[in-house]
Amino acid sequence: MQAVRLHGPRDLRVNEVELPSLGDREAMVKVAFSAICGSDKRWYTVGTHVMPLTLGHEFSGIVEEVKDSRHQDLVGHRVGVMPLMPCGHCTYCLNGLPNLCTGYSYLGSRRDGGFAQYAAVPVQNLVPLPDSIDLADAAIMVDPVSVALHALRQGGYRTGMRVTVIGGGAVGLSVFLWLHFAFNENAVTVVDRVPEKVAFAKSLGGDAFTDSDPLLKELDSQMELVVLATPAPEAISTALELVARRGTIVMPGIPYKTISVEAMTWEKLLRKEARLIGSWNYAWTDYPENECQTTLRYLAAGTLKPTMIVTHRFTFDQAKEAFNTAFNNNKAEVVMFAASEVTG
CATH class of the missing domain: 3.90.180.10 (Medium-chain alcohol dehydrogenases, catalytic domain)
Incomplete structure (x- = not known):
């Protein structure tokens, strides 16, 4: 073969x-x-x-x-x-x-x-x-779609939250699919440094920006949940700018190399008392939720x-x-x- x-x-x-x-x-x-x-x-x-x-x-x-x-x-x-x-x-x-x-x-x-x-x-x-x-x-039902669902659950997502997804790759866009199509959230923002990925996110129905877009400043400190679907150092800085006080940053993105963060950037995490949470794979035990089977149900229904x-x-x-x-x-x-x- x-x-x-x-x-x-x-x-x-x-x-x-x-x-x-x-x-x-x-x-x-x-x-x-x-x-x-x-x-x-x-x-x-x-x-x-x-x-x-x-x-x-x-x-x-x-x-x-x-x-x-x-x-x-x-x-x-x-x-x-x-x-x-x-x-x-x-x-x-x-x-x-x-x-x-x-x-x-x-x-x-x-x-x-x-x-x-x-x-x-x-x-x-x-x-x-x-x-x-x-x-x-x-x-791609399990990876990245179930991975995206697990990230949302780890981040404590609730209906109506203001959410930004940083990273317009497969996991980031899968998070967007859940929010926009399964959970009917209309105000979901996607951020990426690559203009083509921003354009693709817009084609799916998202509000999307490059990380250098001046309009992004209007969202500073307003996001209750930030999904960091890329490990790029500049993305971490953007996440800490966007997250609200006592908001949550959840990280399903896997780094390929050492990450360094400026002291003033890290200080924003402290001053905002934001939570930084890791997310790894997905759950497939029945309690509290088999996320793979949840994904299966939404696909079967045609929602995703x-x-x-x-x-x-x-x-x-x-x-x-x-x-x-x-x-x-x-x-x-x-x-x-x-x-x-x-x-x-």
């Missing part, structure tokens, strides 16, 4: 490899769609935990085989995939917080992922899809359409062009691989 493999930092190759072998509780998923995440760009730059390795953790497909006869009913099902594989026995797993697992594995960074024609996936990581959900939407933020599609043999687009095209949002014989 064809697979997009990382052999070392910036050494990306399209290889012909054997079909993955299945473990006892695993399924063979024929990949339909997979998307390049910001994390994939990071792994491409610095290397994964094990190499060579098939990248990709945002994907969907159809179950073709299962190892365990108890799960034969999954064969033929259309599925999304949760890429985080928690250990199941650390303190956090046992307390219903698998996203904080201390002994996890992960598809696409620690073991082979979904940039391939087939992927071996633990049965517990499969999300069976109703017929109303398109496979392309399902590929994640492919609204897909801007480019490629096949696996175009992997280098796809990554080049993701890195260098300012108009690129979600860049997706599509299996040529699958339409949705």
Whole structure:
């Protein structure tokens, strides 16, 4: 089969490899769609935990085989995939917080992922899809859409809050999709330093500004919630300008390098008594909320359409062009691989 493999930092190759072998509780998923995440760009730059390795953790497909006869009913099902594989026995797993697992594995960074024609996936990581959900939407249902929902919950979002999203990439725009289309918020602001990303956010219906736009000053200290979906130092400064006194800044954006913050910038956090909260992955235990299943329900109802933020599609043999687009095209949002014989 064809697979997009990382052999070392910036050494990306399209290889012909054997079909993955299945473990006892695993399924063979024929990949339909997979998307390049910001994390994939990071792994491409610095290397994964094990190499060579098939990248990709945002994907969907159809179950073709299962190892365990108890799960034969999954064969033929259309599925999304949760890429985080928690250990199941650390303190956090046992307390219903698998996203904080201390002994996890992960598809696409620690073991082979979904940039391939087939992927071996633990049965517990499969999300069976109703017929109303398109496979392309399902590929980005978990990352970044469920990640965005978790960030809003971590930030204490409530209906009617004044919210600004800083970062017009996949996670930031997914936050916007939740707020604007699912929660019917009309006054959502998106900020990015790239004019093309600002224009894209506007095309979705958002109020959007570059971080240098003088009009942004009118929003200083007014935002009850700021979602920091980019780790750029200038974005942190903007967040601290915009957040209201005793407001909240929630951070789902993963940094690629060391972040330095000016003393006067940090002092704004103190003077405003603002809260700074991290956000990692999403929750899929039933209490207090299975965010992946919540996302599934909104997609099934047609309230959310994640492919609204897909801007480019490629096949696996175009992997280098796809990554080049993701890195260098300012108009690129979600860049997706599509299996040529699958339409949705």
